[in-house]
Amino acid sequence: MADKSTEGFYEVFEVFSKRNEKTDMQYQFSLLAPNHEMALAMAQENFMRREPVIDIWVIKRSDIRKMTEEEKETLKRIDNKDYRLTKGYGYLKKKWREYEQGVLDENEILSWGEDKDATDRKRTTS
Structure with a gap:
């Protein structure tokens, strides 16, 4: 248990590090330290004894704020925004294939007219 005289002297600091520019x-x-400067030095x-780093952050634990339950509720989506997710577009390839199979192109439609005219001409000439 902590001594009453040192209880308020040390504060808890959280340490973060970055190994290189890409990480x-x-x-x-x-760690426990009396102030920010001492915490950074520690x-x-x-x-520096263990691994190379390019940046170190030292943050007092009491300065870290957690969201309340009420604030977490505001993060929930009210409306459906599935179209923003990539999974929302998975059906498009199938839809496009169905569309292409159901669409008649211009040449096909014109060929029907030619066949009908050709058969009509054969009837009239015979």
């Missing part, structure tokens, strides 16, 4: 920040660990000392 994202990753959570590493928590995080640098820990990482």
Whole structure:
């Protein structure tokens, strides 16, 4: 258990690091320090001995805010926006194939007229 005299002296800090320009920040660990400067120095000392990093973030745990249940409710979608998701377009290839099979092209329609005229001419000449 913490001593009453040091209880308010140390604060919990969360440490994040980035290995190179292409990677994202990753959570590493928590540490106890009296202030931001000391927390950063402790995080640098820990990482410089172990692995190369290009950036370190040190954040006081009390500064991290979590969303309330009411705020989470505002993130839910009220209306259907499936058209924004790629899965919403999966049926289009099938639809297009059905459309192409059902559509008569101009040459096909004209060929019907020629066949009818040709058979009519054969009847009249015979």
